[in-house]
Amino acid sequence: xxxxxxxxxxxxxxxxxxxxxxxxxxxxxxxxxxxxxxxxxxxxxxxxxxxxxxxxxxxxxxxxxxxxxxxxxxxxxxxxxxxxxxxxxxxxxxxxxxxxxxxxxxxxxxxxxxxxxxxxxxxxxxxxxxxxxxxxxxxxxxxxxxxxxxxxxxxxxxxxxxxxxxxxxxxxxxxxxxxxxxxxxxxxxxxxxxxxxxxxxxxxxxxxxxxxxxxxxxxxxxxxxxxxxxxxxxxxxxxxxxxxxxxxxxxxxxxxxxxxxxxxxxxxxxxxxxxxxxxxxxxxxxxxxxxxxxxxxxxxxxxxxxxxxxxxxxxxxxxxxxxxxxxxxxxxxxxxxxxxxxxxxxxxxxxxxxxxxxxxxxxxxxxxxxxxxxxxxxxxxxxxxxxxxxxxxxxxxxxxxxxxxxxxxxxxxxxxxxxxxxxxxxxxxxxxxxxxxxxxxxxxxxxxxxxxxxxxxxxxxxxxxxxxxxxxxxxxxxxxxxxxxxxxxxxxxxxxxxxxxxx
Amino acid sequence: xxxxxxxxxxxxxxxxxxxxxxxxxxxxxxxxxxxxxxxxxxxxxxxxxxxxxxxxxxxxxxxxxxxxxxxxxxxxxxxxxxxxxxxxxxxxxxxxxxxxxxxxxxxxxxxxxxxxxxxxxxxxxxxxxxxxxxxxxxxxxxxxxxxxxxxxxxxxxxxxxxxxxxxxxxxxxxxxxxxxxxxxxxxxxxxxxxxxxxxxxxxxxxxxxxxxxxxxxxxxxxxxxxxxxxxxxxxxxxxxxxxxxxxxxxxxxxxx
Numbered sequence: 001x002x003x004x005x006x007x008x009x010x011x012x013x014x015x016x017x018x019x020x021x022x023x024x025x026x027x028x029x030x031x032x033x034x035x036x037x038x039x040x041x042x043x044x045x046x047x048x049x050x051x052x053x054x055x056x057x058x059x060x061x062x063x064x065x066x067x068x069x070x071x072x073x074x075x076x077x078x079x080x081x082x083x084x085x086x087x088x089x090x091x092x093x094x095x096x097x098x099x100x101x102x103x104x105x106x107x108x109x110x111x112x113x114x115x116x117x118x119x120x121x122x123x124x125x126x127x128x129x130x131x132x133x134x135x136x137x138x139x140x141x142x143x144x145x146x147x148x149x150x151x152x153x154x155x156x157x158x159x160x161x162x163x164x165x166x167x168x169x170x171x172x173x174x175x176x177x178x179x180x181x182x183x184x185x186x187x188x189x190x191x192x193x194x195x196x197x198x199x200x201x202x203x204x205x206x207x208x209x210x211x212x213x214x215x216x217x218x219x220x221x222x223x224x225x226x227x228x229x230x231x232x233x234x235x236x237x238x239x240x241x242x243x244x245x246x247x248x249x250x251x252x253x254x255x256x257x258x259x260x261x262x263x264x265x266x267x268x269x270x271x272x273x274x275x276x277x278x279x280x281x282x283x284x285x286x287x288x289x290x291x292x293x294x295x296x297x298x299x300x301x302x303x304x305x306x307x308x309x310x311x312x313x314x315x316x317x318x319x320x321x322x323x324x325x326x327x328x329x330x331x332x333x334x335x336x337x338x339x340x341x342x343x344x345x346x347x348x349x350x351x352x353x354x355x356x357x358x359x360x361x362x363x364x365x366x367x368x369x370x371x372x373x374x375x376x377x378x379x380x381x382x383x384x385x386x387x388x389x390x391x392x393x394x395x396x397x398x399x400x401x402x403x404x405x406x407x408x409x410x411x412x413x414x415x416x417x418x419x420x421x422x423x424x425x426x427x428x429x430x431x432x433x434x435x436x437x438x439x440x441x442x443x444x445x446x447x448x449x450x451x452x453x454x455x456x457x458x459x460x461x462x463x464x465x466x467x468x469x470x471x472x473x474x475x476x477x478x479x480x481x482x483x484x485x486x487x488x489x490x491x492x493x494x495x496x497x498x499x500x501x502x503x
Numbered sequence: 504x505x506x507x508x509x510x511x512x513x514x515x516x517x518x519x520x521x522x523x524x525x526x527x528x529x530x531x532x533x534x535x536x537x538x539x540x541x542x543x544x545x546x547x548x549x550x551x552x553x554x555x556x557x558x559x560x561x562x563x564x565x566x567x568x569x570x571x572x573x574x575x576x577x578x579x580x581x582x583x584x585x586x587x588x589x590x591x592x593x594x595x596x597x598x599x600x601x602x603x604x605x606x607x608x609x610x611x612x613x614x615x616x617x618x619x620x621x622x623x624x625x626x627x628x629x630x631x632x633x634x635x636x637x638x639x640x641x642x643x644x645x646x647x648x649x650x651x652x653x654x655x656x657x658x659x660x661x662x663x664x665x666x667x668x669x670x671x672x673x674x675x676x677x678x679x680x681x682x683x684x685x686x687x688x689x690x691x692x693x694x695x696x697x698x699x700x701x702x703x704x705x706x707x708x709x710x711x712x713x714x715x716x717x718x719x720x721x722x723x724x725x726x727x728x729x730x731x732x733x734x735x736x737x738x739x740x741x742x743x744x745x746x747x748x749x750x751x752x753x754x755x756x757x758x759x
Contacts, residue, residue, distance in 0.1 A: 006547055006548060006551055007547055009551055009555050010547055010550045010551050010554065010555060013550075013554055013555045013558065013659070014659060016663070017659035017660070017662050017663055018659075020662050020663055020666045021662045021700075023666075024662070024665070024666060024700060025697055025700060027692070028692065028695050028696065028697050028699075028700060029697055330537055330538075330539075331539055426701060427701065469543065472543070475541060475543070477537055477541070
């Protein structure tokens with residue numbers, strides 16, 4: 001302990017406090033959604049009484065997002081929902097405003113729709129909405145329905161009530177009896193009709209026979225035409241024969257082709273090898289054969305294509321960003337600049353490559369020990385130290401990182417030496433606190449650097465902190481600024497740059 | 504009659520003068536913050552003094568604040584059978600309000616007064632003049648590390664106070680009053696937002712600035728021997744407490 005007891009005490013205190021902060025923030029954010037990951041959907045309602053921003057959105061009673069914005073558009077309420085990316089909604093989904101609890105908290109309930117409809121994408125509209133029955137309206141409707149029912153029962157009782165009604169009923173029943181007897185009779189008389197229909201059918205088939213008999217002449221003509229066609233075919237075959245004979249005798253270009261011995265031999269070989277290839281293919285021998293004949297090939301091909309598709313769509317999710325910033329070191333008055341390329345294969349992972357222009361450069365220390373002897377007496381040893389500083393040394397960093405909630409743990413090569421870093425994001429990523437440790441060699445204490453970035457705009461930020469604070473010689477505050485571009489910005493810039501039109 | 508005006512005018516003038524001096528000391532401290540030499544060791548020492556040494560008293564007050572909050576709100580919520588909201592109430596009031604303020608008041612009493620007394624004694628025994636003679640800026644040597652330590656340590660202390668307060672509320676609510684523990688915790692998750700936590704911490708950083716700055720200021724301008732030291736110590740505690748509560752209102756109005 002000794003000299004370090006003070007620092008260690010403070011360090012432990014800070015460490016425990018940050019641990020508690022991390023625990024509390026992760027606990028509090030548990031189950032809540034980060035707004036950056038959500039995708040918006042739009043719904044139009046006739047009436048959104050009592051619905052507030054940030055009200056929950058549920059599917060089957062499970063919270064999947066929140067109400068992001070409510071506004072008026074053409075006399076209807078336009079509600080923008082933000083949904084979790086893993087929640088899919090089909091085009092036939094229905095949105096409803098519902099009430100929960102005694103206090104009447106409103107929330108939006110949507111059904112996810114049926115799979116046969118296409119999925120809704122960002123900013124698309126859920127077409128079917130239901131504002132839900134207003135309690136007052138509902139009561140009014142129920143009242144009028146009850147009135148109607150009352151009227152009906154009254155008239156029914158008027159019709160059927162009393163001795164008159166009874167008589168009517170009896171009449172009705174006797175009528176029904178008569179009707180059924182009539183029906184029976186009708187069926188009986190129809191038996192004869194069925195017999196007639198069968199007789200008609202027989203006559204019809206006989207007629208068809210007659211028709212084919214009358215057309216015999218036509219059929220004969222068709223056969224004669226066929227004969228003529230065959231004769232013509234015979235003639236052309238004769239001509240072919242002549243041609244082939246000529247070829248056999250060595251006349252005409254075709255003949256040369258055929259009678260040339262070498263060529264013939266070559267042709268023969270080609271054909272025979274073609275034959276074997278075709279055979280092999282048919283039997284499933286060789287790669288090509290396997291490829292064509294086997295079922296697994298087709299499956300593999302399918303899988304490959306699927307994988308390729310997945311890969312390509314993943315490529316789409318890749319996010320790239322470029323960060324350029326400079327730091328002014330207040331102690332030495334030097335400026336240190338960084339250019340960083342960051343690639344994010346998924347939301348919580350990244351690789352980053354930086355090139356750093358360090359004015360301090362790299363310092364190399366070499367020490368040699370020399371001995372000498374005075375007057376054959378004792379040996380004296382002295383140390384010769386050489387410091388070599390390369391000016392304006394370029395360094396590079398290559399890091400891999402992972403994000404947990406608001407914390408980022410990263411590591412790899414930092415400024416041309418092994419190191420680790422820890423970042424902490426605050427206020428929707430508008431502030432970033434960072435700490436990194438690298439250059440763990442024996443010469444001096446490890447290079448520790450801590451500071452913070454404030455993102456003023458989307459692409460501009462300020463940075464400040466303390467560099468190398470473990471080393472009393474090189475310790476320095478720094479302030480600086482930087483620019484930050486993502487691939488989206490670059491896309492935007494490229495898209496909006498006017499291109500010269502080709503001639 | 505004329506004397507009355509003169510008296511009123513004097514009060515106004517001295518008030519304005521005090522405010523001006525305070526602000527100037529603050530600006531001077533900011534300037535010296537960025538100028539070498541940096542005395543890292545002094546800074547760490549102040550971190551320990553303001554932060555680590557206040558830990559016990561802050562935890563103790565935080566714990567009891569949380570406990571008494573749970574007890575009081577329980578009786579109110581029981582009137583309409585909403586006992587499960589006790590947890591959320593304790594957590595919200597601790598993170599947004601009581602955590603930062605009580606921590607700041609405790610640190611003012613413990614560290615703020617000590618800062619005023621220490622610097623005041625140095626002033627009356629002419630140690631500060633000695634520093635100036637040795638070409639060491641007393642502002643940089645004495646004031647900067649204390650203010651920086653206050654700004655950094657108060658949020659950290661507040662976090663611990665928040666946490667311990669919620670634990671205290673849990674102990675009283677669940678273990679003594681018999682509220683369902685699942686409901687108690689779930690209501691906290693439901694109602695407490697990260698912003699509540701962070702805004703409380705921003706407040707705490709401001710309070711840290713106020714209490715150390717006032718302590719340094721009162722000590723720095725101490726006059727009149729041992730009696731003067733006592734007076735400026737008392738004044739620093741009173742002024743810092745008042746300013747903390749006033750700024751609490753302003754910051755709350757701005758942030759929530």
